[in-house]
Amino acid sequence: METELQVSKLDALLPAEMALKAEEIGVRKAGMDAGRTFVLAVLAGAFISLGAIFSTTVAAGAQSMPFGWSRAAAGIAFSLGLILVVLGGAELFTGNNLIVMAWAGGRVTTARLLRNWAIVYAGNLAGSLATAILAFVSGQYRFGAGAVGATALAIGDSKCRLDPIQAVALGILCNGLVCLAVWLSYSGRAASDKLLAIVLPITAFVAAGFEHSVANMYFLPMALLIRFYAPDAFWIGMGKSATEFPNLTPYSAVFANLLPVTLGNIIGGAVLVGLTYWFVYLRPRRA
Numbered sequence: 001m002e003t004e005l006q007v008s009k010l011d012a013l014l015p016a017e018m019a020l021k022a023e024e025i026g027v028r029k030a031g032m033d034a035g036r037t038f039v040l041a042v043l044a045g046a047f048i049s050l051g052a053i054f055s056t057t058v059a060a061g062a063q064s065m066p067f068g069w070s071r072a073a074a075g076i077a078f079s080l081g082l083i084l085v086v087l088g089g090a091e092l093f094t095g096n097n098l099i100v101m102a103w104a105g106g107r108v109t110t111a112r113l114l115r116n117w118a119i120v121y122a123g124n125l126a127g128s129l130a131t132a133i134l135a136f137v138s139g140q141y142r143f144g145a146g147a148v149g150a151t152a153l154a155i156g157d158s159k160c161r162l163d164p165i166q167a168v169a170l171g172i173l174c175n176g177l178v179c180l181a182v183w184l185s186y187s188g189r190a191a192s193d194k195l196l197a198i199v200l201p202i203t204a205f206v207a208a209g210f211e212h213s214v215a216n217m218y219f220l221p222m223a224l225l226i227r228f229y230a231p232d233a234f235w236i237g238m239g240k241s242a243t244e245f246p247n248l249t250p251y252s253a254v255f256a257n258l259l260p261v262t263l264g265n266i267i268g269g270a271v272l273v274g275l276t277y278w279f280v281y282l283r284p285r286r287a
Helices: 002-010 015-031 034-060 067-088 095-104 110-138 147-160 164-185 191-208 213-229 232-238 250-281
Strands: none
Touching: 015 095, 015 110, 015 250, 034 067, 034 110, 034 147, 034 213, 067 095, 067 164, 067 191, 095 110, 095 164, 095 250, 110 213, 147 213, 147 232, 147 250, 164 191, 164 250, 213 250
């Protein structure tokens, strides 16, 4: 009997149990005080930025690989960010879209839901900006004879070229996968379970080129810092100039990317994942 109980505790949670767990986590997150929420959100912004730095560095050395494989390598590296958030404990805006499961059941008020999202979004932005500034000051973008910086510029420039409708759609697809990664992590009982659940969905969204608002809080400022403040030696080494990136501006970073991507992330995470699983497993049913 004791052996059977131990085995049952090692089994992954089933989806219905995961839904109950997600609801309880949502209640706790929404009820946390503002100070702790903000600090944990700053950490999450920094964690995602570290994943972005790792991903950019890997992509900078993968030019000789076929496109799909180089994107997959960058995606595996980026998984570091969500692994740090989930296992290390932090508050990530895109993952917190799943709080709607507790909201839909009436256990979290609309005010509490929006309060959490606002504080976490601001904290993620602060953590991402601080990490971008620190990474720029460190000169890490000049590594690989400037290949890291060139890759960061290319990433930021491509994001600023998106049509707003396209940005929304890419944001929906992205946070569908991110919230599925978080959802799958709820099934695990050990750190290794959660890690394995996270890697493939995150690798998929990066490899496919989907858009993540918190990741872009690092990618866009980093590209802007390089464009406007990198020394002449960097541009001479690349054989390019800052004028070759006219679309890479603060205005386009916010309005062509960050705002529409954020809207898409909310739709993909809160509606397509959170409310769908609430409807299937948690909504009240007639006897």
